[in-house]
Amino acid sequence: xxxxxxxxxxxxxxxxxxxxxxxxxxxxxxxxxxxxxxxxxxxxxxxxxxxxxxxxxxxxxxxxxxxxxxxxxxxxxxxxxxxxxxxxxxxxxxxxxxxxxxxxxxxxxxxxxxxxxxxxxxxxxxxxxxxxxxxxxxxxxxxxxxxxxxxxxxxxxxxxxxxxxxxxxxxxxxxxxxxxxxxxxxxxxxxxxxxxxx
Numbered sequence: 498x499x500x501x502x503x504x505x506x507x508x509x510x511x512x513x514x515x516x517x518x519x520x521x522x523x524x525x526x527x528x529x530x531x532x533x534x535x536x537x538x539x540x541x542x543x544x545x546x547x548x549x550x551x552x553x554x555x556x557x558x559x560x561x562x563x564x565x566x567x568x569x570x571x572x573x574x575x576x577x578x579x580x581x582x583x584x585x586x587x588x589x590x591x592x593x594x595x596x597x598x599x600x601x602x603x604x605x606x607x608x609x610x611x612x613x614x615x616x617x618x619x620x621x622x623x624x625x626x627x628x629x630x631x632x633x634x635x636x637x638x639x640x641x642x643x644x645x646x647x648x649x650x651x652x653x654x655x656x657x658x659x660x661x662x663x664x665x666x667x668x669x670x671x672x673x674x675x676x677x678x679x680x681x682x683x684x685x686x687x688x689x690x691x692x693x694x695x
Contacts (some may be wrong), residue, residue: 551688602651602652658675
């Protein structure tokens with residue numbers, strides 16, 4: 498029989514303290530079992546519910562975290578924007594499910610029940626240059642270790658910029674009035690070490 502281990506697992510916000518390891522891994526299939534550096538990738542696809550003529554955004558984000566105590570860095574590479582400069586919000590959402598487009602990712606990832614823009618996955622606004630985004634961000638407020646790991650969650654790129662909670666309406670403290678979802682992806686384990694810019 499499988500040995501039992503003591504694990505702390507938040508499952509549907511119910512605290513489970515003693516479960517078989519196989520069951521733990523079933524509910525955390527995207528969590529690597531080995532320690533050491535962790536690498537993630539999120540490959541974007543255009544939102545399936547967009548109307549014809551809207552932006553066709555493709556690209557990816559690479560994540561790296563050396564150890565659980567270290568901060569995450571991310572390299573953002575996105576294409577398909579107009580040549581004119583624009584600013585876009587990008588957030589981590591609760592689910593990596595893209596069955597019905599970006600809406601299947603549900604609400605912002607908010608494990609600590611705080612207001613926007615203090616969710617761990619409320620990334621800075623990203624600015625396009627010549628129709629592209631190329632940005633290396635350090636010290637992201639997320640982790641790829643433990644019960645709050647972002648592996649398996651979704652990321653959504655929005656049409657507008659994030660008002661950072663300063664919009665003066667209730668929605669501002671939920672999602673930053675960021676507008677329609679242009680593209681989304683599911684954060685997965687990278688199958689090899691990423692080549693990160695320095």
